[in-house]
Amino acid sequence: MNEIVCKGCHNYLPRDLTACPGCGSMLIFDGESKNVIDRLQPNCLIHRYEGSDLLEPAVLIKETKTNCKVATKLKEYAKPLTVPKAKVYQFDQKILGAIQSLRNERTATMYRYDRLIQAHWQTLKPYTPPVKN
Numbered sequence: 001m002n003e004i005v006c007k008g009c010h011n012y013l014p015r016d017l018t019a020c021p022g023c024g025s026m027l028i029f030d031g032e033s034k035n036v037i038d039r040l041q042p043n044c045l046i047h048r049y050e051g052s053d054l055l056e057p058a059v060l061i062k063e064t065k066t067n068c069k070v071a072t073k074l075k076e077y078a079k080p081l082t083v084p085k086a087k088v089y090q091f092d093q094k095i096l097g098a099i100q101s102l103r104n105e106r107t108a109t110m111y112r113y114d115r116l117i118q119a120h121w122q123t124l125k126p127y128t129p130p131v132k133n
Contacts (some may be wrong), residue, residue, distance in 0.1 A: 001015060002015050003015065003074055003075070004027070004029075004036040004038050004074075005036065005037040005038075005074050005077040005078070005119065006020040006022060006025065006035070006036060006119065007025060007035045007036060007037055008022075008023045008025050008035065009022040009023040010061070010077040010078050011023075011077050011078055012074060012077060012078045013027075013036075013042075014037075015029075030095075037074065037077065038074075039074075040057075040059060040071070040072075040073060040074060041059065042057030042058055042059055042091050043058075043059055043060055043091050044058050044059070044060045044068075044070065044088050044089060044090065044091050045058070045088075045089040045090070045091055045092065045095075045096060046058045046068075046070055046072070046081075046083050046087060046088055046089070047083075047087040047089070047106070048083060048087070053099065053103065054103070055089070055096055055099055056072050056093075057072065057096060058070040058071060058072045058081075058083075058088075058093065059071045059072075059077075060088065061077065061080045062080070063085070064084060066084065066085055067082050067083060067084055067085060068082070068083050068084075068085055068088045069081070070083055070088065071080060076119070
C-alpha cells in the first residue's frame with residue numbers, strides 16, 4: 001500500500017513524505033511511536049443502505065449524540081461517512097463472513113435462474129396465424 005493516514009489530523013498522504021503537510025508532525029512509520037495509519041483495522045460493522053442486507057467493516061472515528069463518523073477505507077479517514085448510531089454494530093468476523101457467503105450464494109443462484117429463463121426464451125418461436133381453408 002502506498003498511502004497512509006496521519007493519526008493527528010487524519011490527512012490521507014502518500015508514503016514518500018517525511019512530515020504531514022496538514023499538522024506538521026514528523027511521520028514515523030515503525031515502532032512504538034508510529035504515528036501513521038497504514039491499514040484499516042475494522043472495529044465495527046455498518047449498514048448504510050435502506051432495504052439492503054449489506055454489512056460493511058469500518059473503523060469508528062467519532063461518535064456524536066445520534067450519528068457516528070466511520071471510515072470503510074483509508075481514504076475516508078479525511079472525510080468520514082456519517083451513519084446513524086442505530087446502524088453501527090459490534091464487529092464480528094464470523095457473522096460478516098456468514099452474511100457475505102449467503103449473499104454470494106444468492107447471487108450465484110439468481111445468475112443460474114437468469115440463464116435458465118433465457119434458455120426457455122430462446123426456444124420460443126414467432127407466432128404464425130393458422131392457415132384458413
